[in-house]
Amino acid sequence: AAGVIQSPRHLIKEKRETATLKCYPIPRHDTVYWYQQGPGQDPQFLISFYEKMQSDKGSIPDRFSAQQFSDYHSELNMSSLELGDSALYFCASSFPGINSPLHFGNGTRLTVT
Amino acid sequence: AQTVTQSQPEMSVQEAETVTLSCTYDTSESDYYLFWYKQPPSRQMILVIRQEAYKQQNATENRFSVNFQKAAKSFSLKISDSQLGDAAMYFCAFRSQGNLIFGKGTKLSVKP
Numbered sequence: 564a565a566g567v568i569q570s571p572r573h574l575i576k577e578k579r580e581t582a583t584l585k586c587y588p589i590p591r592h593d594t595v596y597w598y599q600q601g602p603g604q605d606p607q608f609l610i611s612f613y614e615k616m617q618s619d620k621g622s623i624p625d626r627f628s629a630q631q632f633s634d635y636h637s638e639l640n641m642s643s644l645e646l647g648d649s650a651l652y653f654c655a656s657s658f659p660g661i662n663s664p665l666h667f668g669n670g671t672r673l674t675v676t
Numbered sequence: 677a678q679t680v681t682q683s684q685p686e687m688s689v690q691e692a693e694t695v696t697l698s699c700t701y702d703t704s705e706s707d708y709y710l711f712w713y714k715q716p717p718s719r720q721m722i723l724v725i726r727q728e729a730y731k732q733q734n735a736t737e738n739r740f741s742v743n744f745q746k747a748a749k750s751f752s753l754k755i756s757d758s759q760l761g762d763a764a765m766y767f768c769a770f771r772s773q774g775n776l777i778f779g780k781g782t783k784l785s786v787k788p
Contacts, residue, residue, distance in 0.1 A: 594774075596774075596775055596776075600719075604780075605767060605778040605779060605780050605781050606721070606767075606776075606778050608775040608776070608777070611774055611775055618774055619773075619774040619775055621775065651719055653721060655721075655776075661707070661708065661709050661771050661772060661773065662709060662728065664709075664711060664723050664726055665723075665771075665776055666723070667713075667720070667721035667722075669718075669719075669720050670719055670720070670721075672719075
């Protein structure tokens with residue numbers, strides 16, 4: 564079965580640079596979520612989209628923005644990167660409704676040097 | 677606000693034995709779902725099992741089962757016949773609206 568695809572798998576950036584993470588949800592899933600997981604931490608919710616509109620917002624810094632496109636893929640744009648942004652970034656997708664579990668991609672590991 | 681608490685940062689089990697991971701949550705919602713996710717060293721997040729709050733019957737998936745006590749707001753995960761491949765971080769998660777809210781996780785080690 565098709566899974567959530569994230570690219571790239573690994574990304575190394577320097578401080579103050581920008582980064583773009585991409586997420587391709589499972590076909591027919593119209594809801595996308597972004598999570599940030601620091602070393603030894605639990606995943607923290609950043610932002611979600613339903614039918615290309617932002618549906619919920621968590622602890623996403625103002626330096627970050629995201630959008631969902633007409634083909635339902637999503638991109639997380641991160642600017643003015645800081646050392647503390649080094650983390651594993653997960654994208655997850657689901658059908659709408661709380662009974663639909665979130666299916667996670669393999670994550671993008673971002674390292675800021 | 678909803679919270680999820682996993683009080684056991686680390687647990688250890690002998691291969692083939694049974695282990696129970698604890699999770700409690702706090703919410704004023706009446707309709708919600710609870711999940712256990714497994715995160716092995718590969719860091720992939722894998723859904724293990726889910727429970728609907730309005731269902732009395734505890735969910736079961738092969739060697740994994742839950743003990744859901746709604747009144748006590750408790751949602752523990754039991755792993756039977758533990759295998760080496762069960763070694764991972766286990767996250768309990770709550771969902772009443774959109775996103776998942778995770779606990780801090782329990783790191784499970786399996787001894788051969």
